[in-house]
Amino acid sequence: MIRRIWQIALAVSLLAVAAHAQPNEIRKSVARITNTAQEPNYRVPWLAGPLGGGSGTGWVVGHDRLLTNAHVVSNARFLTVEKENDPKKYIATVEHIAHDCDLALLKVDDPTFFKDTKPLPLGGIPELESTVAVFGYPIGGERLSVTQGVVSRIDFRVYTHSVVDSHLTIQIDAAINPGNSGGPVIQEGKVVGVAFQGFSGDVAQNVGYMIPTPVIQHFLDDIKDGHYDRYMDLSIGIQNTLNPAMRKALGLKDDDRGVMVSSVQSAGVCGGHLQVGDVLLAIDGHEIASDGMVELEGERVLMSEVAERKFLGDSVKFSVLRDKQPMEMSIKFDRAWPYTMQASAYDTQPPYVLFAGLLFQPLSRNLLGAYQFGNERIHYFYDFFISKELYKEHPQLLVLSAILPDPLNTYLNEFREGIVEEINGKKIGTIKDMAAAFSEKPDFYVIKFIGKGRPLVLERSAVEAARARIKARYNVSEEQNLESTETSPAS
Amino acid sequence: MRRILLSALLLFSALSPLFADDEAKPDKVLSIIRVNVTNQPWDFARPWGKRPPYSRRALGTVIAGNRVLVTAELVANANYVEFETPEGGQKVPAMVDVVDYEANLALLKTDDPDFLKPIKPLEITTATVGDNLSVLQLEATGNLLTTHATMTTAEVTRYPLNELPLLIYRLTTPLQFRDSSFTLPVVKDDKLVGLMMRYDNTTNNADLIPAPVIQHFLTDAAKPPYRGFPRSGIASDQTRDPQFRRYIGLTAATPGGVYVTEVFKDGPAEKAGIQSGDVLLRVDGQAVDQDGNYKDPDYGKISVTHLFSTKHFDGEKVKFTVFRKGETMNLDVPLAHRSVESYVVEPYVIDRPPKFYVLGGLVLEELSRQYLKEYGNDWMKKAPEEFIYYDQQQDNLFRDGPKKIVFLNRVLPSDLTVGYEDLTHLVVTKINGVPLQSLADIPAALAKATDGVHKIEFDSEPSVIYLDAAQVTAEERSFMQKYRLPTLQRLQ
Numbered sequence: 001m002i003r004r005i006w007q008i009a010l011a012v013s014l015l016a017v018a019a020h021a022q023p024n025e026i027r028k029s030v031a032r033i034t035n036t037a038q039e040p041n042y043r044v045p046w047l048a049g050p051l052g053g054g055s056g057t058g059w060v061v062g063h064d065r066l067l068t069n070a071h072v073v074s075n076a077r078f079l080t081v082e083k084e085n086d087p088k089k090y091i092a093t094v095e096h097i098a099h100d101c102d103l104a105l106l107k108v109d110d111p112t113f114f115k116d117t118k119p120l121p122l123g124g125i126p127e128l129e130s131t132v133a134v135f136g137y138p139i140g141g142e143r144l145s146v147t148q149g150v151v152s153r154i155d156f157r158v159y160t161h162s163v164v165d166s167h168l169t170i171q172i173d174a175a176i177n178p179g180n181s182g183g184p185v186i187q188e189g190k191v192v193g194v195a196f197q198g199f200s201g202d203v204a205q206n207v208g209y210m211i212p213t214p215v216i217q218h219f220l221d222d223i224k225d226g227h228y229d230r231y232m233d234l235s236i237g238i239q240n241t242l243n244p245a246m247r248k249a250l251g252l253k254d255d256d257r258g259v260m261v262s263s264v265q266s267a268g269v270c271g272g273h274l275q276v277g278d279v280l281l282a283i284d285g286h287e288i289a290s291d292g293m294v295e296l297e298g299e300r301v302l303m304s305e306v307a308e309r310k311f312l313g314d315s316v317k318f319s320v321l322r323d324k325q326p327m328e329m330s331i332k333f334d335r336a337w338p339y340t341m342q343a344s345a346y347d348t349q350p351p352y353v354l355f356a357g358l359l360f361q362p363l364s365r366n367l368l369g370a371y372q373f374g375n376e377r378i379h380y381f382y383d384f385f386i387s388k389e390l391y392k393e394h395p396q397l398l399v400l401s402a403i404l405p406d407p408l409n410t411y412l413n414e415f416r417e418g419i420v421e422e423i424n425g426k427k428i429g430t431i432k433d434m435a436a437a438f439s440e441k442p443d444f445y446v447i448k449f450i451g452k453g454r455p456l457v458l459e460r461s462a463v464e465a466a467r468a469r470i471k472a473r474y475n476v477s478e479e480q481n482l483e484s485t486e487t488s489p490a491s
Numbered sequence: 492m493r494r495i496l497l498s499a500l501l502l503f504s505a506l507s508p509l510f511a512d513d514e515a516k517p518d519k520v521l522s523i524i525r526v527n528v529t530n531q532p533w534d535f536a537r538p539w540g541k542r543p544p545y546s547r548r549a550l551g552t553v554i555a556g557n558r559v560l561v562t563a564e565l566v567a568n569a570n571y572v573e574f575e576t577p578e579g580g581q582k583v584p585a586m587v588d589v590v591d592y593e594a595n596l597a598l599l600k601t602d603d604p605d606f607l608k609p610i611k612p613l614e615i616t617t618a619t620v621g622d623n624l625s626v627l628q629l630e631a632t633g634n635l636l637t638t639h640a641t642m643t644t645a646e647v648t649r650y651p652l653n654e655l656p657l658l659i660y661r662l663t664t665p666l667q668f669r670d671s672s673f674t675l676p677v678v679k680d681d682k683l684v685g686l687m688m689r690y691d692n693t694t695n696n697a698d699l700i701p702a703p704v705i706q707h708f709l710t711d712a713a714k715p716p717y718r719g720f721p722r723s724g725i726a727s728d729q730t731r732d733p734q735f736r737r738y739i740g741l742t743a744a745t746p747g748g749v750y751v752t753e754v755f756k757d758g759p760a761e762k763a764g765i766q767s768g769d770v771l772l773r774v775d776g777q778a779v780d781q782d783g784n785y786k787d788p789d790y791g792k793i794s795v796t797h798l799f800s801t802k803h804f805d806g807e808k809v810k811f812t813v814f815r816k817g818e819t820m821n822l823d824v825p826l827a828h829r830s831v832e833s834y835v836v837e838p839y840v841i842d843r844p845p846k847f848y849v850l851g852g853l854v855l856e857e858l859s860r861q862y863l864k865e866y867g868n869d870w871m872k873k874a875p876e877e878f879i880y881y882d883q884q885q886d887n888l889f890r891d892g893p894k895k896i897v898f899l900n901r902v903l904p905s906d907l908t909v910g911y912e913d914l915t916h917l918v919v920t921k922i923n924g925v926p927l928q929s930l931a932d933i934p935a936a937l938a939k940a941t942d943g944v945h946k947i948e949f950d951s952e953p954s955v956i957y958l959d960a961a962q963v964t965a966e967e968r969s970f971m972q973k974y975r976l977p978t979l980q981r982l983q
Contacts, residue, residue, distance in 0.1 A: 239953035242910030249944045249957040262953040276954045376871070380880040387951055411732035444738050451887055453752020453767055454728040457738040 029060040029117040032137040036078040042370035045350040046478045057136035057183035060117045066106040068182030071161045074346040096223045102161040103219045123190030126151045134174045136183030149174025164343040176208035185210045229312035230336040235268020241290045251324030256290045282319035339391045348484040356463045357404040357470045363397040375417040396430045404474045408466040415456045418449035522613040525575035526551040532568040535862040538847040549673035555612045559599040561674045563592045567841045578633035589712040592652045596708045616682040617702040627676045628669045640664035647794035660699040718805035719828035724758020730781045747780040748772045763824040773812035835889040836882040849979040851907040851963040858896040875916045895929040921948040
């Protein structure tokens with residue numbers, strides 16, 4: 001029994017039929033993707049997680065590639081693709097995967113797969129109220145399914161795959177179901193979107209979402225150099241300047257223009273350039289209205305949409321009013337945002353250090369999901385990690401997530417869920433700092449936790465004596481993994 | 492946002508009739524009266540007003556000196572208190588004489604000298620584990636309902652309103668529900684051993700405020716002004732782990748002891764020179780074990796907190812023996828009560844209205860646990876996470892100030908606050924460049940407007956907003972009328 005993939009809460013999948021054009025050619029170019037996946041195991045990180053998987057939809061792009069959603073092929077161990085009217089199962093591999101915009105490009109090694117297919121051309125943004133058709137392999141049958149709907153609205157929305165990223169999204173009212181994920185949404189013979197998420201039936205009816213072509217094109221352009229660099233981000237907060245007193249204090253005229261910079265992440269590309277209190281008047285020549293919107297190709301969109309269209313190495317120009325003095329500023333996107341622990345992670349191995357039966361793991365959304373910590377300090381450090389720039393002191397927050405009981409650590413339970421501050425007087429900023437501290441040979445390892453007055457103390461001789469015993473008793477194959485390395489993609 | 496004030500105290504499940512002995516003994520009836528209270532707490536979400544009043548009926552224990560003892564929770568934010576005779580229902584106005592919310596005790600009195608005269612006061616005596624006790628309730632008729640129970644436990648634990656742990660007596664018995672089942676007296680041989688302050692109808696456990704705490708309260712109350720239960724001003728942690736004991740240099744020659752993890756700023760221990768990292772070995776000559784207990788002659792092993800909080804009074808010095816870097820030393824700690832006002836996030840605000848300042852529609856308040864508790868029983872989960880963290884970690888986070896956390900609760904929209912309508916739960920750090928230590932700093936800060944504009948800074952987005960200073964003043968009156976505010980500020 002194949003599980004059809006969709007996103008929980010925002011259930012995925014959509015698919016609709018092109019009103020006209022050549023439906024037969026489209027049908028030939030839409031494939032079912034079956035993924036055998038293995039999730040990372042955060043509770044026992046030296047072991048692999050349970051096998052799972054499901055199926056979704058993909059379609060031919062370029063001359064010999066398939067495009068689908070990242071969530072269809074995440075954590076893949078083995079991928080197969082099938083076409084209608086072809087009995088064969090073809091083996092596929094992930095060539096590029098973009099978890100921040102839920103898209104992936106697959107390679108099929110056997111060239112005969114593409115014999116009858118035709119690459120589907122990309123269209124533009126469909127008009128509101130226009131009809132689109134969704135193609136895919138949703139639940140309810142084995143063969144290709146086509147449903148129709150109209151474009152309901154165009155908006156910025158959270159992409160549930162990573163949870164933290166928002167991009168342009170188009171809502172349609174076509175029936176979407178699990179398995180539609182990754183399928184093309186067609187209008188006049190061209191792809192105008194990729195069906196990717198929706199609501200489960202008990203939340204909302206006839207609400208489906210697709211990734212529009214600007215996001216698809218951005219992904220395809222990004223990988224042209226053979227590497228996916230991720231979306232660029234300004235990493236600033238803005239405050240509207242609707243208030244007359246605020247406009248006066250900032251030196252603004254009564255012309256409904258400009259937004260005030262309300263926060264600047266020091267780790268972001270604007271850190272060191274923009275300041276809180278600066279007024280942004282224009283971005284790349286587009287006037288910014290006092291509510292933060294700009295006009296792009298006739299549409300009023302958030303000014304962040306301008307940054308959305310950039311790539312690594314590009315620049316953005318701001319017209320700024322600082323202390324009432326106008327100035328121009330150019331900011332280069334020289335790096336993607338580095339601190340992503342609040343995003344769902346895929347295709348990674350959980351990093352950890354096991355020492356004296358104490359399991360230390362960097363705090364992340366995945367870790368929280370696995371352990372459901374109740375500790376208020378963990379929640380505070382997680383939620384305010386970026387807004388309060390806690391990453392400056394602790395780029396990673398190392399949590400004592402579990403203890404493998406042993407005579408060595410039997411009195412240490414009260415330290416569980418603590419966040420490590422320092423070891424033997426050295427600040428612990430990353431898991432590598434921790435591994436380095438534990439590789440030293442002091443008489444005592446003294447671990448200080450944030451906000452905890454009593455340190456955790458381990459005698460080196462006792463730790464060494466217990467090491468083999470703990471490894472054997474708990475079947476520990478590796479005592480640490482310091483990198484969230486990509487597992488080799490399915491092949 | 493839904494805010495629920497939690498004030499459920501004693502909830503008795505009705506039903507399940509049990510062994511209650513209905514013999515009315517007139518001499519006992521004479522020591523209890525009914526106490527009717529109308530409470531009206533302030534509304535911390537709308538701090539200029541109060542919530543609707545509600546009334547409760549309780550039992551009061553008559554003690555020597557024509558006074559009546561009840562739990563403090565009963566009279567929290569009381570607008571009106573009256574005594575009522577168990578039979579006949581005669582009533583007389585009463586008032587709160589002394590109240591201690593941390594110990595959960597209150598003394599009531601009446602101006603009518605004759606009302607309590609015919610009632611025989613109860614003496615107070617202590618009890619120990621295994622004693623047979625009787626819980627007293629009144630039937631609607633005024634007959635006495637007595638439930639017998641054995642005392643199972645004496646321990647030092649949290650009281651409902653504060654973090655200060657004090658002694659309790661615990662007994663386990665099913666109790667019947669009766670009207671006015673608040674503040675039930677518990678007696679042994681016709682003497683008061685405690686007042687019931689908590690009852691859990693799933694486990695049938697009842698926690699009593701025990702005689703030693705009551706006696707401490709009464710002794711303190713006899714010498715006004717009332718000072719409150721003293722504390723030592725440290726936090727400590729157990730020292731069971733042998734690796735840890737070896738690390739801090741404790742050998743077999745120095746058994747027991749607790750590790751001092753925090754010494755609170757300006758507290759008694761800090762004044763005496765105790766440092767974090769010290770190991771507390773003895774208090775008042777009593778050995779402290781590795782879990783922080785000592786051997787009490789009446790109750791066996793209980794927390795050493797009992798020694799300094801209940802066996803001593805504010806102002807008394809107690810000898811602490813500490814182990815520091817291989818040395819043992821004696822330090823005299825001048826015990827003192829910690830006033831609720833000395834907290835950055837005050838753990839309770841009762842009988843006092845919340846302070847606030849409405850600045851052009853921005854409702855500014857000082858953060859208190861009382862405010863957080865408006866989020867209901869699970870306020871720890873529902874209140875803003877940042878504020879919960881500040882409350883729970885305040886002794887760590889604010890050693891260098893501020894004195895209070897001023898925050899923007901919400902915005903009452905008007906033309907002054909266009910663009911700010913959605914701002915809520917933001918910590919205010921400065922007004923017109925002046926750092927705020929408390930709400931009291933606001934009037935002086937407002938005098939420093941630049942170019943006719945007030946600048947208000949927050950510790951998070953939007954970081955800064957502005958208000959037109961002249962307009963704020965000019966529109967005060969119309970603003971008060973529009974939102975029916977009786978006043979725009981309360982800073983005392």
